[in-house]
Amino acid sequence: MPTFLEFFAGGGLVRAGLGPGWTCLLANDIDPMKAAAYSLNWGEAEFVLGDVKAIASDQIPGRADLLWGSFPCQDLSLAGAGRGLAGERSGTFRSLERIVAQLRAQDRAPPLVCVENVVGLLTSNSGRDFAEVVASFVRLGYRVGAMVIDAARFTPQSRPRLFVVAACGSLAIDDALLDGEGARWWSTPALERARAQLPDESRQRFIRWRLPGPPAPNARLGDIVEDDPRGVAWHTPEQTQRLLALMAPLHRTRVEAAKGAGRRMVGGLYRRTRSERDGVSRQRAEVRFDGLAGCLRTPAGGSSRQTLLVVEGERVRSRLLSPREAARLMGLPDSFRLPARYNDACHVLGDGVAAPAVRHLAAHLFEPLLARAAHGAMAAE
Numbered sequence: 001m002p003t004f005l006e007f008f009a010g011g012g013l014v015r016a017g018l019g020p021g022w023t024c025l026l027a028n029d030i031d032p033m034k035a036a037a038y039s040l041n042w043g044e045a046e047f048v049l050g051d052v053k054a055i056a057s058d059q060i061p062g063r064a065d066l067l068w069g070s071f072p073c074q075d076l077s078l079a080g081a082g083r084g085l086a087g088e089r090s091g092t093f094r095s096l097e098r099i100v101a102q103l104r105a106q107d108r109a110p111p112l113v114c115v116e117n118v119v120g121l122l123t124s125n126s127g128r129d130f131a132e133v134v135a136s137f138v139r140l141g142y143r144v145g146a147m148v149i150d151a152a153r154f155t156p157q158s159r160p161r162l163f164v165v166a167a168c169g170s171l172a173i174d175d176a177l178l179d180g181e182g183a184r185w186w187s188t189p190a191l192e193r194a195r196a197q198l199p200d201e202s203r204q205r206f207i208r209w210r211l212p213g214p215p216a217p218n219a220r221l222g223d224i225v226e227d228d229p230r231g232v233a234w235h236t237p238e239q240t241q242r243l244l245a246l247m248a249p250l251h252r253t254r255v256e257a258a259k260g261a262g263r264r265m266v267g268g269l270y271r272r273t274r275s276e277r278d279g280v281s282r283q284r285a286e287v288r289f290d291g292l293a294g295c296l297r298t299p300a301g302g303s304s305r306q307t308l309l310v311v312e313g314e315r316v317r318s319r320l321l322s323p324r325e326a327a328r329l330m331g332l333p334d335s336f337r338l339p340a341r342y343n344d345a346c347h348v349l350g351d352g353v354a355a356p357a358v359r360h361l362a363a364h365l366f367e368p369l370l371a372r373a374a375h376g377a378m379a380a381e
Helices: 013-018 032-042 090-105 124-139 189-196 200-204 237-245 249-259 323-329 342-350 355-380
Strands: 003-007 023-029 047-049 066-069 112-118 142-150 160-168 265-275 281-288 307-312 315-320
Touching (some): 003 090, 023 032, 032 047, 066 090, 090 112, 090 124, 124 142, 124 160, 142 189, 237 315, 249 265, 249 281
Parallel strands (some): 003 023, 003 066, 066 112
Antiparallel strands (some): 112 160, 142 160, 265 307, 307 315
16 A cells, blocks of 8 residues: 655545545644644544744654655745745755755655645746746656646546656656656646746656546536535625625626526636726626636635625526535535535635545546566565
């Protein structure tokens, strides 16, 4: 049974994605609320509460097959003022680098490392932050590849994320796991530009992983909506009208089209501040009826909470997305236990990794790589 370490573990969504065939040796997060959410589902035995900067390799048992780290994205986003890996939050990547280096010095380096973050990592500081992530693993003796995987390929949520997967240089890689020329569903122009800009040494150690495309998702946003939601209430007609009044003509047109669809239409709505042609910044309500929710966020403010707009003919209703609906958008079963407080549940989910994307990586990349390594070890004995 393969083993793993998870840093910035949150509520354990990566553990949910890896599945029961994997054993956790250590999980870590600095947030007590997330630690409590983790223990609701997985217990406390492997969890270490505290700053990753204080974690030393001596606290880590055994030799894990995989180290996973979804380090904070704040300094890589537009709101991060360009600090990138030099920022206090996203700079915690250096702690992951240090831990892998310490384990390597003890001959316990994990054969596989995966770090996950927003796609802004590709362009942060003109691509230099992505180049440094790749170079960090190259210096530690790994070959490195990267993929952009959108949760929309598995669940009805638009959530593209960057997954950087590094394989130890001594790990035998089957040609079937290496991508030749052709369509790469997990690639984007930004990823290709970032790869092309890598220094020669990193580019020579860069892998194009072969990852089969996931099956077409059969769920739409309306399919995961609760009939009797818990933790949220329907807005009053006046509150719904105020949302509609915040819409620019394009989005009002979408609502009118939904009214004439002849069936129930469910849209995801966010409030955003837009600078308009007259130079004035205005708050706008923006809705989509393409069957997808917008990307879940942490509930830092009212505009970061996603609203559902349910249109049935001339009847238009609105309410916040419920925690259970948010969990479904992350690919979690209804048996997954959520914090009781609305904001806590949404924070755990908004900071998490879509579980089916993790399962896809595990099934089609991690597990085949580790199976070949185990077979080689047995053959050598």
